[in-house]
Amino acid sequence: MLEIRNLCKSFGALKAADDVSLTVERGTIHALIGPNGAGKTTLIALLSGYLQPTSGAIAFDGRDLLAVPTHLRPHAGLVRSFQITSVFPEMTVRENVCLVLQSVAGQARSLFRLAAADRAEQEEADATLARVGLIDQADALTGNLAHGQKRQVEIAMALAARPKLLLLDEPTAGMGVEESRRIMDLLESLRDSVTMLLVEHDMDVVFGLADRVSVLVYGKVIASDTPERIRVNADVQEAYLGDHELHGEGD
Amino acid sequence: MRDTHHLPFLLGCLAALLLLPFVLQATGSSYLISTATRLVVFAIAAVSLDLLIGYTGLVSFGHAAFLGVGAYTVGILSFHAYEDTTLIGLPGTLSGLVAIPLALALSALAALIVGALSLRTRGVYFIMITLSFGQMLFFLFVSLEQYGGDDGMMMFEGRNRLPLLDLNDRISFYYFCLAWFVLFFWFCTWLVRSKFGRTLAAIKQNQDRLSSIGINAYWAKLQVFVIAGVGAGLAGALSANHTEFVSPALTHWTRSGDLMIVVILGGMGTLVGPVLGTFLFLLLEEFLPLILRGLGLGLLSEHWRFVFGPILILVVLYAKTGLYGLIFPRRG
Numbered sequence: 001m002l003e004i005r006n007l008c009k010s011f012g013a014l015k016a017a018d019d020v021s022l023t024v025e026r027g028t029i030h031a032l033i034g035p036n037g038a039g040k041t042t043l044i045a046l047l048s049g050y051l052q053p054t055s056g057a058i059a060f061d062g063r064d065l066l067a068v069p070t071h072l073r074p075h076a077g078l079v080r081s082f083q084i085t086s087v088f089p090e091m092t093v094r095e096n097v098c099l100v101l102q103s104v105a106g107q108a109r110s111l112f113r114l115a116a117a118d119r120a121e122q123e124e125a126d127a128t129l130a131r132v133g134l135i136d137q138a139d140a141l142t143g144n145l146a147h148g149q150k151r152q153v154e155i156a157m158a159l160a161a162r163p164k165l166l167l168l169d170e171p172t173a174g175m176g177v178e179e180s181r182r183i184m185d186l187l188e189s190l191r192d193s194v195t196m197l198l199v200e201h202d203m204d205v206v207f208g209l210a211d212r213v214s215v216l217v218y219g220k221v222i223a224s225d226t227p228e229r230i231r232v233n234a235d236v237q238e239a240y241l242g243d244h245e246l247h248g249e250g251d
Numbered sequence: 252m253r254d255t256h257h258l259p260f261l262l263g264c265l266a267a268l269l270l271l272p273f274v275l276q277a278t279g280s281s282y283l284i285s286t287a288t289r290l291v292v293f294a295i296a297a298v299s300l301d302l303l304i305g306y307t308g309l310v311s312f313g314h315a316a317f318l319g320v321g322a323y324t325v326g327i328l329s330f331h332a333y334e335d336t337t338l339i340g341l342p343g344t345l346s347g348l349v350a351i352p353l354a355l356a357l358s359a360l361a362a363l364i365v366g367a368l369s370l371r372t373r374g375v376y377f378i379m380i381t382l383s384f385g386q387m388l389f390f391l392f393v394s395l396e397q398y399g400g401d402d403g404m405m406m407f408e409g410r411n412r413l414p415l416l417d418l419n420d421r422i423s424f425y426y427f428c429l430a431w432f433v434l435f436f437w438f439c440t441w442l443v444r445s446k447f448g449r450t451l452a453a454i455k456q457n458q459d460r461l462s463s464i465g466i467n468a469y470w471a472k473l474q475v476f477v478i479a480g481v482g483a484g485l486a487g488a489l490s491a492n493h494t495e496f497v498s499p500a501l502t503h504w505t506r507s508g509d510l511m512i513v514v515i516l517g518g519m520g521t522l523v524g525p526v527l528g529t530f531l532f533l534l535l536e537e538f539l540p541l542i543l544r545g546l547g548l549g550l551l552s553e554h555w556r557f558v559f560g561p562i563l564i565l566v567v568l569y570a571k572t573g574l575y576g577l578i579f580p581r582r583g
Contacts, residue, residue: 074465
C-alpha cells in the first residue's frame with residue numbers, strides 16, 4: 001500500500017527524516033512511535049504533501065506519490081488528520097463533513113448546487129457523524145465544541161474522504177479516557193476497510209490496535225516489528241529510557 | 252449566510268428602489284434620481300468586493316482597477332464611434348449590446364491576470380500587490396493621451412444605445428442600472444449559498460486545511476476573484492454610461508479605498524451590508540458638506556472626510572458587523 005524508500009528531509013543541519021524506509025501493508029494498522037522531536041509529524045507532513053522531501057521516494061497504491069500535488073493526494077486515497085485540531089470553526093459540525101464530501105464529489109467550485117439543498121450529502125455526513133459518535137452535535141458550531149469533540153470531527157472529516165490509507169497524527173491527543181476508548185473502538189471497526197498509519201503517544205492505544213510498530217528516533221527508523229517484539233526490543237527501550245520518557249506517557 | 256433570511260426586508264428595499272423615481276418626481280426633487288443611480292451602480296461594485304473581503308477573507312486593495320476596465324471599454328468604444336476611427340482595425344460602437352458584454356469580458360480577463368499573479372501571495376503581500384496592480388492600471392489610463400490622459404474624456408455621443416430602451420432618459424437609465432443591481436445581488440446570494448460559497452467560507456476560516464481535504468484553494472480564489480472583477484467591471488460600464496465621462500480617477504487607489512470603506516461600514520460578510528454602506532457613504536458624501544456649511548463650518552465642508560473619518564472609526568469600533576449589525580443584531 002505504502003512504500004517509503006530512503007526518505008530524507010533536512011531543515012538546515014537538522015535531519016528530521018534521515019534515510020527513512022518503511023512499508024505499510026494493505027489492511028494493517030501500522031503505528032509509528034518515538035520520543036518527542038523524533039520526526040513523526042514531519043513524516044506525516046511529507047506523506048500528505050505539506051512538506052517536500054530533500055531526497056527519497058514514496059510509492060502509494062502503485063504510483064509515485066511525490067508526483068501527486070498535495071490537494072490531489074486525498075482524491076488518490078491518502079487522507080490525513082491533524083495533531084493540532086484544524087477544523088472550520090464557524091461552520092457546523094455537519095458542514096465540516098459536507099465540505100469534505102463536496103470535495104470528494106468534485107463540487108468544491110460548483111455554483112450550480114446550493115449547499116443546503118443537497119439532502120444526500122447531508123445524510124452521508126450524518127452517517128459519518130454517527131460512526132464517530134458525534135451525531136447529536138451535528139448542528140453545533142464546531143468552534144464551540146470541547147477539545148475531544150473537535151478531534152472526533154477531525155476523524156469524521158478524514159473518514160468522509162473515503163481514504164484507502166489514513167494518516168492519523170495522534171488521534172487521541174488530549175482526549176478523555178471515554179472519548180479515547182470510543183476512537184479506539186472506531187479505528188478497530190475500520191480495520192478491514194482502511195489501512196492506517198497511526199502516530200501515537202498513548203501506548204495503550206498503540207499496543208491495543210497496531211499490527212505493526214515502527215520506532216522513529218532522531219529521524220531514523222530504529223526498529224519495525226510486531227508489537228510484542230517491539231516491547232522487548234533493547235534499542236527501543238534504550239531510546240525511550242535514554243530520553244527519560246517512559247511508556248504510556250502522553251505529552 | 253445569515254442575511255439571506257431577510258426576505259421581507261429585501262422585498263421592502265426593492266419596492267422602495269422601484270418606487271423611488273416616482274416619489275422623487277412627486278416631491279419635485281427628481282435631480283436626486285442621478286444620486287439614486289450612483290447608489291445602485293456603486294452598490295454593485297461594493298457587493299462584488301465583499302465577495303472577496305467578507306466571504307473569502309481576501310483583502311483586495313485594487314478593486315477599482317476593474318471599474319476602470321469596464322468604464323474605459325465603454326468610453327473607448329464610444330470615442331471611436333464619435334471620431335469614426337478604428338482601434339486595432341475594429342470600429343467603435345455605441346451599442347450597449349456590444350459595449351457592455353465586452354466590458355464584462357475584458358474585466359474578467361484583467362481579473363484573471365491580476366488574480367493569477369497576486370493570489371500566489373497572502374495577507375499583507377496580497378494587499379500590497381493588488382494595490383500595485385490597481386496603480387499600474389491607473390497609470391496606464393493616465394498615459395492614454397489619445398483618450399484624454401489624466402483629464403479623462405467625455406462621451407460626446409452620450410450613453411450606449413439599446414433597442415427598446417432609451418438610456419439617455421434618466422428614469423429609464425435608473426431602472427436599467429437597478430435591473431443589473433438586482434440581477435447581480437441575486438446571483439451573489441445564490442453564490443454564497445452554493446457549494447462554492449461553502450468552499451469560500453472554508454478558505455476564510457482555515458485556508459491551510461483545504462489541501463488536506465482535496466481542495467485547491469488557489470483555483471477557488473481565482474474563480475471568486477474573476478467573478479468579483481466582473482462585478483466591478485459591470486459597475487464601471489454603468490458608471491461610464493451614467494456620467495458620460497471616463498477618467499483615471501475612477502481607478503485611483505482612493506477609489507479602491509472608498510469601496511473597502513463602504514464594505515466595512517456596511518458590514519463585511521453580508522450582502523445587504525455593502526448596499527447599506529454605499530447608501531450611507533453617498534448620503535454623507537452628498538449631504539455632509541452641506542450640513543457642515545449649514546453649521547457655519549465652511550472649512551470642514553471642503554474637507555468633509557475629516558469628519559467622515561472619525562464616523563468610520565466609531566462604526567468599526569462599536570459595530571463589528573457595521574450598519575448591518577446595527578439593523579439586524581445577532582440573536583443569542
